[in-house]
Amino acid sequence: MTIKQISLFLENKYGRLSELLAVLSKADVHIVSATIADTSDYGLMRLITSDQQKAYKVLKDNGVLVSLNEVVAISVEPQAADFARVVELFTRRGINIEYMYCFNFGHRLVLVLRCSDLSAVREVVRNNSLTFVTETDLMKM
Amino acid sequence: MKDGKYWEPEYETMSREKLTALQIERLRETVRRAMASPFYEPILRERGITPESITGLDDLRRLPFTTKDDLRSHYPFGLCAVPLEKIVRVHSSSGTTGNPTVVCHTQADLDAWANQVARCMYMVGLRDTDVIQNTSGYGMFTGGLGIQYGAELLGAMTVPAAAGNSKRQIKFIMDFGSTALHAIPSYATRLAAVFHEEGIDPAKDTKLTTLIIGAEPHSEEQRRRIEELLGVKAYNCFGMSEMNGPGVAFECKEQNGLHIWEDYYLVEIVDPVTLEPVPDGEVGELVLTTLRREGMPLLRYRTRDLTRFLTGSCPCGRTHRRIDRFKGRSDDMMIVKGVNIFPVQIEKILMGFPELGSDYLISIETVGDNDEMTVEVELASITDDYGSLTALTKEITRQLKDEILLTPRVRLVAPGSLPRSEGKAVRVKDMRKNH
Ligand SMILES: [Zn+2]
Numbered sequence: 365m366t367i368k369q370i371s372l373f374l375e376n377k378y379g380r381l382s383e384l385l386a387v388l389s390k391a392d393v394h395i396v397s398a399t400i401a402d403t404s405d406y407g408l409m410r411l412i413t414s415d416q417q418k419a420y421k422v423l424k425d426n427g428v429l430v431s432l433n434e435v436v437a438i439s440v441e442p443q444a445a446d447f448a449r450v451v452e453l454f455t456r457r458g459i460n461i462e463y464m465y466c467f468n469f470g471h472r473l474v475l476v477l478r479c480s481d482l483s484a485v486r487e488v489v490r491n492n493s494l495t496f497v498t499e500t501d502l503m504k505m
Numbered sequence: 506m507k508d509g510k511y512w513e514p515e516y517e518t519m520s521r522e523k524l525t526a527l528q529i530e531r532l533r534e535t536v537r538r539a540m541a542s543p544f545y546e547p548i549l550r551e552r553g554i555t556p557e558s559i560t561g562l563d564d565l566r567r568l569p570f571t572t573k574d575d576l577r578s579h580y581p582f583g584l585c586a587v588p589l590e591k592i593v594r595v596h597s598s599s600g601t602t603g604n605p606t607v608v609c610h611t612q613a614d615l616d617a618w619a620n621q622v623a624r625c626m627y628m629v630g631l632r633d634t635d636v637i638q639n640t641s642g643y644g645m646f647t648g649g650l651g652i653q654y655g656a657e658l659l660g661a662m663t664v665p666a667a668a669g670n671s672k673r674q675i676k677f678i679m680d681f682g683s684t685a686l687h688a689i690p691s692y693a694t695r696l697a698a699v700f701h702e703e704g705i706d707p708a709k710d711t712k713l714t715t716l717i718i719g720a721e722p723h724s725e726e727q728r729r730r731i732e733e734l735l736g737v738k739a740y741n742c743f744g745m746s747e748m749n750g751p752g753v754a755f756e757c758k759e760q761n762g763l764h765i766w767e768d769y770y771l772v773e774i775v776d777p778v779t780l781e782p783v784p785d786g787e788v789g790e791l792v793l794t795t796l797r798r799e800g801m802p803l804l805r806y807r808t809r810d811l812t813r814f815l816t817g818s819c820p821c822g823r824t825h826r827r828i829d830r831f832k833g834r835s836d837d838m839m840i841v842k843g844v845n846i847f848p849v850q851i852e853k854i855l856m857g858f859p860e861l862g863s864d865y866l867i868s869i870e871t872v873g874d875n876d877e878m879t880v881e882v883e884l885a886s887i888t889d890d891y892g893s894l895t896a897l898t899k900e901i902t903r904q905l906k907d908e909i910l911l912t913p914r915v916r917l918v919a920p921g922s923l924p925r926s927e928g929k930a931v932r933v934k935d936m937r938k939n940h
Contacts, residue, residue, distance in 0.1 A: 371889040433889040
């Protein structure tokens with residue numbers, strides 16, 4: 365029910381992003397989603413690819429500072445109302461969302477959420493017939 | 506020969522009271538000798554200092570400091586305090602600029618030096634049954650003859666292999682059954698690699714038990730690694746050619762600080778700018794006054810080496826104070842906004858964070874009318890938590906401020922991104938207009 369997300373440390377320096385992407389291209393994986401949260405000095409890039417283990421290994425072997433962590437990915441219709449419904453369900457259940465982002469996947473919208481109470485997430489997903497996106501789904505890309 | 510715990514128990518375990526009395530008496534003697542040196546005579550006369558005017562250790566404060574530049578500018582014999590026919594050996598260390606420095610020894614000086622080295626060796630368990638191999642260069646460099654005469658006085662079998670030729674060194678170690686080595690840490694590591702190439706396990710296949718580590722600064726981790734690689738106990742040895750050479754201070758079996766021989770040297774640790782003593786336990790520049798030297802007595806010699814006194818008594822029973830592993834050179838000191846800062850202070854704080862790597866860069870620049878300090882440090886690990894990076898930056902800043910009394914800008918950077926010159930990390934970049 366969770367998928368692996370790669371977080372990597374990215375300095376705000378000219379050319380650093382290109383270097384990272386060059387490394388990643390050696391892994392021969394598809395990038396599903398890449399987001400960056402940043403300050404003036406550095407950023408944290410969150411990455412989902414078609415093969416996370418492979419991407420993680422290539423980055424690590426090339427000296428990039430990475431960590432692998434678990435996030436929840438839920439697939440919805442690409443409409444604001446569906447998006448809002450998920451957020452509403454989570455909030456009403458008292459689940460604290462640390463951060464979230466989304467990407468298009470086929471004709472669907474995938475919401476990626478980082479939250480700590482995974483059993484509550486599972487309960488909300490089951491009771492409301494929501495759909496998890498799995499790593500197997502991602503690999504089909 | 507000797508069979509007790511100490512080489513010279515009467516001196517090594519002397520009470521502080523007796524040691525102080527001995528030091529005062531010897532300081533008086535040193536001043537008397539210094540008055541015969543062309544360099545010191547006019548300075549002492551002008552300050553009205555006579556041997557009789559020395560009544561306590563506080564009188565040390567009235568004596569002038571001596572620097573390496575003084576030695577250079579009075580090359581070669583300006584600090585010699587006896588007629589040259591009394592001198593039996595000179596040692597010289599070359600400088601990168603200007604004249605070299607010269608130290609003149611009488612026979613009694615050489616005997617005293619050998620005695621200090623023998624005392625150090627005995628302290629770490631070496632006896633006349635040991636075989637001591639010296640990998641230092643001989644000649645003008647003091648690590649050669651200094652260790653040689655000390656080991657001979659101890660009564661050990663000596664192997665004066667001198668520097669280089671690792672295969673030959675290993676052959677000697679195997680054939681002569683060497684039990685102890687004197688080497689700089691980088692050479693010890695090199696030897697371990699050659700042992701490995703030759704298919705010899707030094708821990709199992711040799712009789713080596715002890716390594717005397719000379720000269721080069723090294724970390725505790727490096728020492729432990731060398732100990733493991735060679736299967737030995739490694740002891741830190743401090744010395745400098747101006748103070749004879751090796752044997753000034755040495756670690757005992759506790760491996761916790763180096764006992765500095767206070768019957769031979771008066772030891773001060775001072776603030777390198779104000780030249781006032783720092784409180785016990787704080788880092789400052791080591792300043793030494795020779796107490797027995799005849800040929801070339803030195804008053805308050807500024808070693809430029811940074812260290813601190815370790816407080817408390819040593820379980821080994823020796824009463825001579827211990828100094829810490831060396832912290833760098835006082836020349837590395839920066840003055841920022843009127844505060845004295847040593848890179849080592851910053852390093853100590855950074856090393857306390859497991860999230861950080863071992864490379865950092867301190868930059869100082871003038872912004873407007875102010876000096877601003879930036880500390881860039883490489884991260885060693887991250888989590889997905891963005892907030893923890895911000896919190897980490899804040900906590901590093903707070904601890905640095907507590908240590909150096911000003912607030913630097915702290916930047917976390919990726920591993921391997923800081924500049925290196927010739928493989929060595931660059932630690933300080935001073936970009937101020939007047940520097
Ligand atoms: Zn001790």
